[in-house]
Amino acid sequence: MGISLELRNLAKHYPGHAAVDGISLQIPQGGFFSLLGPSGCGKTTTLRLIAGFEEPTAGEVWLSGALVNGRRPYERNVSTVFQNYALFPHLTAHANVEFGLRERGLRDRTARVRAALELVQLAGKESRYPSQLSGGERQRVALARSLVLEPEVLLLDEPLAALDPKLRKQMRIELKELQRRVGITFLFVTHDQEEALSMSDSIAVMNHGRVEQVGTPEEVYLRPATRFVAGFLGAMNWISGVGLRPETTRLARDTGSLNGYPARPAIITRIAFLGNCIHIAARLETGEEAVAEVSRGDAQLNNGAYRVGEPIHIWWKHADEMHF
């Protein structure tokens, strides 16, 4: 598998701050790659540098083995799905999708447009204007408009952020499915760790303009390289400098059966019923608070339900500890 896109020490400095501060990445062809990070971490700027909307202060962008620094956006074989889709309001869905094909002077445009709209399940809505389409449909037009050009890399800038939560979850599955079918490299920018974990082949976690870790979803979640990655990708308990995920933090009423596993006495401070599980927060003698995620069955097996104010022991297995 070749490399679609490579960034070498890419940086974008503005007066007073560095939006992107020297990042290097290799993005393999045909995969679903995510840039994940909090707002202001430089992920959108990185995308804009790749698309050519902005020129880097330093570093290089290589696309299919060619250096593309200095090339205008219309000279780069990438295409962007914008956060608010940026559909042309004066053009129908069909004309929006046809826009790029006309610029390239391609023939059999109608057939290509029809195929692209069918791919995103919008057949029959060709003659609608963006204002006559729902949010989800607009997003599909934006996808078709870019995919019809068969770019080397499709850049997606938080494309699900504007959708309502239910539709967002459905589109996650569809987008991933679509990527597998077309085989185009997707570079997906998001601040939603659940989105990144569920869709990506690889994730680059960004913070303050730098890449903190690159890896598969399992790697970045189970073996985070930094404290920041650990905290950003899920909830964390910090017990005397040791990091623990709530699902590996366990509770026991007495320490007799723990066979030497590390344990700390604590007092239950909060109990939250979340439907599929229960979150039990407890305060340790050090003043630190830890949350244990307990399945409904476990909570009842333990000789009746836990109560707030009850003394308890928090314990865990050595293998689940995270050290930084």
Add this chain to the structure above:
Amino acid sequence: MNRLRFWFLLPAWLWLVLLFLAPLVIVCAYSLLSRGTYGGVELPWTWESYRRLIDPLYGTILLRSIALSAAATAICLLMGFPLALFIARATRCKSLYLHLVILPFWTSFLVRTYAWMFLLRDTGLVNTALIGLGFLREPLPLLYNDGAVLLGLVYGFLPFMVLPLYATLERMDPALLEAAADLGARPWSTLFRVVVPLAKPGIWAGIVLVFIPCLGAYLTPDLLGGGKSVMVGNLVQNQFTNARDWPFGSAVSLILMLFTLAALVAFYRRAPKELL
């Protein structure tokens, strides 16, 4: 509630009836009366003024007015569009540029037109400078011709084109320009396939706002055309002053109004729906 509505709407109704409808009726009546010896009108009722309008001389003046107004509108559009786009896209000093566009309104239109006369006449600044620098021996005939009138119209009405264009271009999502470039459109292609279509409401508004006042202009052709380049506005003015033919002046202004109305209807028939 209804009472309140009545009182609030009363000034507007009074305005329309006293200052618009009543004068219109008076002009209509004047155009159908006979000419008084020292101006004014007298009985009997007659179609004479309208009959005289058939004279090709007046047709020529009307056509010249339309041609000059259309040319002025076209030039305003060609000059105003890049300017409006520049101001709308400017990242800094936006309001300074806008103020510069409307700055001329701070002084009287009459004074500004006189200023053009001082610039353009044979002994004016332009000719003096060109002769002084040795480019010319004889002064160029810059004043008292169609070109001077056209210049004056473009100068006077350019802000009316720039402002509505600016208003629509300013609202345009900049991401659309990036999207166009992203899909492979070069700058000219983006301009004609995205920017101009989206600016259509502003273009229509600008055309109407420039073309119609140009058609009725009389000060500019009077001062810069000097009686040689006569427009309909001058014809009307002349009937009420020198010619002392009020019925004919009324008839000409009514015809001009009807023509303007017809032009507006034709415009709006073709204009995008969102303007109506």
